[in-house]
Amino acid sequence: MRESSNEPDRLPNAPHPRETLALVGHVRQERSFLDALRSERLHHAWLLGGPEGIGKASFAYRAARFLLASGDPLVRAGSVESLAMPEEDPATRRVMAQSHPDLHLLRRTVKPDGKGVTSNIPVDSxxxxxxxxxxxxAEGGWRVCIVDSAEDMDRSSANALLKLLEEPPPRALFLIVAHAPGRALPTIRSRCRLLTFDALDEGAVAEAGRLALERMGSPFDASALMRAASLADGSVRRALTYVSPETLALVEAVRARLDALPGVDLTALLALAEDVAGRAGESDFAIMIDTIQSWLAAHLHAHAHAGAARLAPLAEVWEKLGRAAREVETYNLDRRPLVISMFHDLSEAVRRSRAA
Structure with a gap:
C-alpha cells in the first residue's frame, strides 16, 4: 500500500480510512446504521461524533462502500450483521482508488502553490x-458525501453545506465526522442524526493498530504497540503516532512529568525542554503538546462530577496551553521557556484543583 504525502487526513505510515477495511469495535454503531437502512428510514445526514482517531472516518467509508456496491443495499442489509464489504468488490476498489463517481469528499486541500494545506475546507469545494x-x-443509485471533519469547516463552508442538508436529493447520504459535535453549527446539528462513538479500550486500540501496521507492511514491536496503546487514551491514531521507539520514549517522559504533578523535577524538565527545542524538535514539540492535552482531557473527564471549582484550574491551563503553543508556532519562539512555564502552570493548576 502506498503512502501519500499530499493528503491532510492521512496519518504518515498508516492506511487512509478509505483503505481501512477492518473496523475494530463500534458494533453498536454499525447495528444502528443497518437498522435504519432496513427500516427504509435511513436519515440523509449523520453526525459521527467522538474523540479523534477512534475510527469515525473509517466507519464513514465503510458505510459508503456498503451503499455504493452494486445491487440493492436494502436487500443486502437484510442478510448481514455488519457493513463489511470484500476488498475485491468493484465499489471497494474504486473507493480505495478515489475513483467512484458517486462518492464525494470534503476535507482540507493542498494549497494551489503546493506548499502546505488549507486551514479549512474551502467553500468552493x-x-x-x-x-x-x-x-x-452517475450510476443511478446512492450518492455519498463524507465531510472530514466538521471542525475544518468555517462558517462559509458550513452554511453552504447547510443548503444541501436542508433540501437533499433522493438517495443522498451525508456522513459528517465530528471530533466535538457540540461545537458544530446548531443548524447543522439539527439536520443530522447524531451517532456517537466511544474511545476504544487498550486491547481494541492495540488490535486496530496491529491491523493497520500489518496492512501497511510495516514492521513493529508488539510490546511497544501495547505500551503505545496504554498511553493513547482510546485513540488508534495516537497509538500509531506513538509506536516508534523515539516517540514512545518522549511520550513516556512527558507522562512521567505529568503524573508527578504538582511536583516538578527541574532537572528532568530542563532535559525535556532541550529535547523539543530547535527546528529538529518541531514534531517532538507537537507530540508533547498532544500528550499534555490528552492527559488534561482524561483528568477533566475523570473528575467531571467534582464540580466547577475543581475543574476550572485545569480548564484554564488547557486554554492557556493552546494559546501559548499557537504563539510559539506563529512567531517561531524558543520552545524551552514555554515548556518550563507550562509545567509550572500545570503544577499550580493541579494544586488548586486538589484544594478545591
Whole structure:
C-alpha cells in the first residue's frame, strides 16, 4: 500500500480510512446504521461524533462502500450483521482508488502553490459538491458525501453545506465526522442524526493498530504497540503516532512529568525542554503538546462530577496551553521557556484543583 504525502487526513505510515477495511469495535454503531437502512428510514445526514482517531472516518467509508456496491443495499442489509464489504468488490476498489463517481469528499486541500494545506475546507469545494448533487447520480443509485471533519469547516463552508442538508436529493447520504459535535453549527446539528462513538479500550486500540501496521507492511514491536496503546487514551491514531521507539520514549517522559504533578523535577524538565527545542524538535514539540492535552482531557473527564471549582484550574491551563503553543508556532519562539512555564502552570493548576 502506498503512502501519500499530499493528503491532510492521512496519518504518515498508516492506511487512509478509505483503505481501512477492518473496523475494530463500534458494533453498536454499525447495528444502528443497518437498522435504519432496513427500516427504509435511513436519515440523509449523520453526525459521527467522538474523540479523534477512534475510527469515525473509517466507519464513514465503510458505510459508503456498503451503499455504493452494486445491487440493492436494502436487500443486502437484510442478510448481514455488519457493513463489511470484500476488498475485491468493484465499489471497494474504486473507493480505495478515489475513483467512484458517486462518492464525494470534503476535507482540507493542498494549497494551489503546493506548499502546505488549507486551514479549512474551502467553500468552493462545498459548492462543487452542491453542483454534483444537483445532477443525477452517475450510476443511478446512492450518492455519498463524507465531510472530514466538521471542525475544518468555517462558517462559509458550513452554511453552504447547510443548503444541501436542508433540501437533499433522493438517495443522498451525508456522513459528517465530528471530533466535538457540540461545537458544530446548531443548524447543522439539527439536520443530522447524531451517532456517537466511544474511545476504544487498550486491547481494541492495540488490535486496530496491529491491523493497520500489518496492512501497511510495516514492521513493529508488539510490546511497544501495547505500551503505545496504554498511553493513547482510546485513540488508534495516537497509538500509531506513538509506536516508534523515539516517540514512545518522549511520550513516556512527558507522562512521567505529568503524573508527578504538582511536583516538578527541574532537572528532568530542563532535559525535556532541550529535547523539543530547535527546528529538529518541531514534531517532538507537537507530540508533547498532544500528550499534555490528552492527559488534561482524561483528568477533566475523570473528575467531571467534582464540580466547577475543581475543574476550572485545569480548564484554564488547557486554554492557556493552546494559546501559548499557537504563539510559539506563529512567531517561531524558543520552545524551552514555554515548556518550563507550562509545567509550572500545570503544577499550580493541579494544586488548586486538589484544594478545591
Amino acid at each position: 462545498v459548492r462543487r459538491v452542491i453542483d454534483r448533487f444537483g445532477a443525477s447520480a
